[in-house]
Amino acid sequence: QKEVEQNSGPLSVPEGAIASLNCTYSDRGSQSFFWYRQYSGKSPELIMFIYSNGDKEDGRFTAQLNKASQYVSLLIRDSQPSDSATYLCAVGSADSWGKLQFGAGTQVVVTP
Amino acid sequence: GAVVSQHPSRVICKSGTSVKIECRSLDFQATTMFWYRQFPKQSLMLMATSNEGSKATYEQGVEKDKFLINHASLTLSTLTVTSAHPEDSSFYICSARDRPSGGRETQYFGPGTRLLVL
Numbered sequence: 098q099k100e101v102e103q104n105s106g107p108l109s110v111p112e113g114a115i116a117s118l119n120c121t122y123s124d125r126g127s128q129s130f131f132w133y134r135q136y137s138g139k140s141p142e143l144i145m146f147i148y149s150n151g152d153k154e155d156g157r158f159t160a161q162l163n164k165a166s167q168y169v170s171l172l173i174r175d176s177q178p179s180d181s182a183t184y185l186c187a188v189g190s191a192d193s194w195g196k197l198q199f200g201a202g203t204q205v206v207v208t209p
Numbered sequence: 210g211a212v213v214s215q216h217p218s219r220v221i222c223k224s225g226t227s228v229k230i231e232c233r234s235l236d237f238q239a240t241t242m243f244w245y246r247q248f249p250k251q252s253l254m255l256m257a258t259s260n261e262g263s264k265a266t267y268e269q270g271v272e273k274d275k276f277l278i279n280h281a282s283l284t285l286s287t288l289t290v291t292s293a294h295p296e297d298s299s300f301y302i303c304s305a306r307d308r309p310s311g312g313r314e315t316q317y318f319g320p321g322t323r324l325l326v327l
Contacts, residue, residue: 129314131315131316133318139320139321140300140302140318140319140320140321141253141302141318142318143315143316143317143318146315185252185253195241195243195258195306195314195316196243196255196258197243197255197304197316199252199253200252201251201252202252
């Protein structure tokens with residue numbers, strides 16, 4: 098059973114602080130990794146994707162990938178109340194092109 | 210990012226009726242689309258992979274005769290929930306795979322369709 102694991106939270110973060118979200122995956126052959134943000138009652142919105150080991154920065158978001166440890170993370174700098182949402186980690190299946198395996202999501206609450 | 214639309218956004222129907230949901234990629238061609246279902250406070254569960262011009266591939270436990278998928282063009286996939294029952298009430302979300310030339314592929318989600326079966 099291929100799995101993607103995330104802490105469900107809620108992760109409470111003061112406004113302006115850094116939110117750190119973690120994700121581990123079991124399929125060692127996975128090559129593509131995505132972070133989606135989902136507001137309550139809405140569909141997921143792509144925030145970041147990462148394919149190579151290391152860091153990838155986009156505005157206030159930084160994704161980090163370590164394939165050897167099968168670990169991907171998302172940092173949100175200068176957290177804003179509008180960042181309050183559930184963040185879904187998704188991993189591209191190594192043997193089924195395009196299929197994504199989703200984690201259960203981490204709920205982030207940014208407090209003013 | 211690429212735009213994916215879904216229609217309708219919300220539907221309420223009586224038990225036993227069929228409901229059709231459309232998923233369109235608006236600014237790119239998608240040979241592959243995916244259909245997900247999400248129950249309250251749970252993550253997305255992949256139901257099936259929709260391939261243009263061929264039969265859909267269903268995930269284990271998903272009844273292909275109940276959830277009919279048609280991917281008739283490069284920009285349109287439809288999901289029909291046949292003989293809907295209250296337990297089919299859920300949030301149905303499609304995604305479309307975009308693979309731009311020279312770029313990496315990503316998936317973009319439609320806004321979702323909330324189905325309530327009475």
